[in-house]
Amino acid sequence: MMMGVYSALLLAVLVLGAPWWLLRMATSGRYRAGLAGRLGFVPKSLRSAVAGREVVWVHAVSVGEVMAATQLIRELSVARPEWLFAVSTTTATGQRLAKERLPELPVFYLPLDFAFVVRRYL
Numbered sequence: 001m002m003m004g005v006y007s008a009l010l011l012a013v014l015v016l017g018a019p020w021w022l023l024r025m026a027t028s029g030r031y032r033a034g035l036a037g038r039l040g041f042v043p044k045s046l047r048s049a050v051a052g053r054e055v056v057w058v059h060a061v062s063v064g065e066v067m068a069a070t071q072l073i074r075e076l077s078v079a080r081p082e083w084l085f086a087v088s089t090t091t092a093t094g095q096r097l098a099k100e101r102l103p104e105l106p107v108f109y110l111p112l113d114f115a116f117v118v119r120r121y122l
Contacts, residue, residue, distance in 0.1 A: 007114055014112070033092055034109030040117035046086065049106040053084040057121075059110055060087060062094040070101045 025031050037043050058073060060066040066089060073085045087098045088110040098107040111117045 003115065010113060030092070033095070037109050038112050038117075040111055040114075040120050042120050043108055046106045046108050050084060050086060054082060055084050055086050058085055058087050060089050060094060060098065062089065062091040063097055065089075066094050066097045066101065069098075073102065073105070 021031060025035075037046075056076070058069050060069040066087070069087065073087070076083065077085065084105075085102075086106045086108070087102060088108050089095050089098055090110050095107060095109065098105075111121055
């Protein structure tokens with residue numbers, strides 16, 4: 001019940017906010033990077049990197065969290081070398097830093113929080 005209400009409210013915000021987001025994308029170029037992935041189209045590079053592996057998904061919203069997650073991932077990788085870590089971020093700056101600090105790992109944009117979208121990633 002609550003998940004349905006949450007999804008309905010999220011959809012309403014997305015629909016009502018779409019004109020503003022589209023304008024921002026058109027005028028500044030922001031928010032375009034990773035748009036397909038945010039909408040549920042899992043990047044092929046991510047699919048191939050995680051195929052058949054145990055994966056730990058670490059989400060780091062932006063720069064500060066990427067910096068903190070880097071050390072966590074490095075230490076956990078030593079303890080559990082069989083795990084593959086995949087890192088999601090929400091900002092372009094966070095993406096750049098994650099790819100820079102963790103070049104051996106798949107890095108992608110966090111998908112929108114709709115059950116059908118997240119299910120594709122899981």
